[in-house]
Amino acid sequence: MRTRLILAVILCMLLPISALAALGQNETIFPPLPGEAPDITSECAIEVSSQSSAVPALTDRDMHTYWEGRANSKRLTITSPQKMYGLYICWAQTPKDWRLSQAADGEVIDTSLDAVGIQHQYVPLQGATKVQLMPGEGRNNWFGVRELYVFGEGDVPRFVQRWQMPDETCDLMLFTAHPDDEALFFGGLLPTYAGEMKKDVVVSLFSPVGNIRTSELLNALWLAGVTNYPVLGPFRDFNSRSLERAYQQFDKATVYSYVTGMLRRYKPNVLITHDRAGEYGHGMHSICADSAMKAFDFAADPKRYPSSAKQYGAFQVQKLYLHLLADNPLIMDWDRPLPSFGGMTGFEAAQAAYGEHQSQHRYTQFQVEPFLSDYSSYHFGLYKTMVGPDVYKNDFLENTASALNP
Numbered sequence: 001m002r003t004r005l006i007l008a009v010i011l012c013m014l015l016p017i018s019a020l021a022a023l024g025q026n027e028t029i030f031p032p033l034p035g036e037a038p039d040i041t042s043e044c045a046i047e048v049s050s051q052s053s054a055v056p057a058l059t060d061r062d063m064h065t066y067w068e069g070r071a072n073s074k075r076l077t078i079t080s081p082q083k084m085y086g087l088y089i090c091w092a093q094t095p096k097d098w099r100l101s102q103a104a105d106g107e108v109i110d111t112s113l114d115a116v117g118i119q120h121q122y123v124p125l126q127g128a129t130k131v132q133l134m135p136g137e138g139r140n141n142w143f144g145v146r147e148l149y150v151f152g153e154g155d156v157p158r159f160v161q162r163w164q165m166p167d168e169t170c171d172l173m174l175f176t177a178h179p180d181d182e183a184l185f186f187g188g189l190l191p192t193y194a195g196e197m198k199k200d201v202v203v204s205l206f207s208p209v210g211n212i213r214t215s216e217l218l219n220a221l222w223l224a225g226v227t228n229y230p231v232l233g234p235f236r237d238f239n240s241r242s243l244e245r246a247y248q249q250f251d252k253a254t255v256y257s258y259v260t261g262m263l264r265r266y267k268p269n270v271l272i273t274h275d276r277a278g279e280y281g282h283g284m285h286s287i288c289a290d291s292a293m294k295a296f297d298f299a300a301d302p303k304r305y306p307s308s309a310k311q312y313g314a315f316q317v318q319k320l321y322l323h324l325l326a327d328n329p330l331i332m333d334w335d336r337p338l339p340s341f342g343g344m345t346g347f348e349a350a351q352a353a354y355g356e357h358q359s360q361h362r363y364t365q366f367q368v369e370p371f372l373s374d375y376s377s378y379h380f381g382l383y384k385t386m387v388g389p390d391v392y393k394n395d396f397l398e399n400t401a402s403a404l405n406p
Helices: 002-014 052-058 189-196 211-223 243-247 252-266 283-298 306-312 346-354
Strands: 045-048 067-069 076-091 098-104 107-113 120-135 143-151 170-176 201-205 268-273 319-323 329-331 379-385
Touching (some): 045 052, 052 143, 120 143, 170 189, 170 283, 189 346, 201 252, 211 346, 243 283, 252 268, 283 379
Parallel strands (some): 170 201, 170 268, 268 319
Antiparallel strands (some): 067 143, 076 120, 076 143, 098 107, 319 379, 329 379
């Protein structure tokens, strides 16, 4: 109990207002940092056409409730007694496109916006006193919001997720099967490399699972210091108990083609993924390891899956690490204090991030795996390298241009 209390105090010091989206608590618990825009949501009148009973779901700070616009009720209106300078929208499902109308100083500005595949989206405003959100022109354009935040004038609060899309290269890619795997089996990796070291880190998921788990994932990644929007794969999740059974659900060539194309598109210097045995035997984890091992070579060969080679170019990943691999072992130190996280260790930051995966907490056997666990989040092995063996054995990026000890 005392450990949890200390961790909670540290988190409050680290993220004075961010617990709203990241920890599921009301933002008024913590005062904003100097210069941050005030949250004026409670001062605003929010109306949804013919569905007034759904309004509380927009501001209850519960990601499991949402408002859904149906038929003639696909319009959300916000009126504020003071000027509005920002909206933070946690979509229930990313719309294809949507429209924003804002009235400021007697002028009405209509804007057609593209959600660009981002489920949590920040939109700056121009001092509007009335704003309307509407779906795009498509007849079947689904329109729903889990949480809505309205801000006055000032700096955007740190809890507000302002994602950037991954570009054509990155230092490190973490390839996992599901939301929450990034914390459970990889521990302090994201807080250390993305949050503390500010490396260009991309998280790629084979099976995003669903919209609520995507929202939980976004909260967890942002809390861990990740700013690149995750790459969400197209594959459904199946709880198979072996690699062979998992591949019965998918065409193996389709999986290899997808992962090969992913590596060519985002061009990670270093790729890290699951244990070949699937951690505790989950076939979807094993598929990630198997396809990464194959795609490591395929991506560099323009004759393999030539369509993505033509689109993105052939690419050679420099290093591939597998979780728990006994060969060429690398034992990471996730117990070092991280100044960017107020002195929390990488392991503690991973535990805090896992706290965002609330839908999974009913599975009490899951935890961020400690050092002495059979599934230790500290233990990895270098499966393949194009830049020589590890010498220092304390950095996934060793022997690359981004290494701690180049």
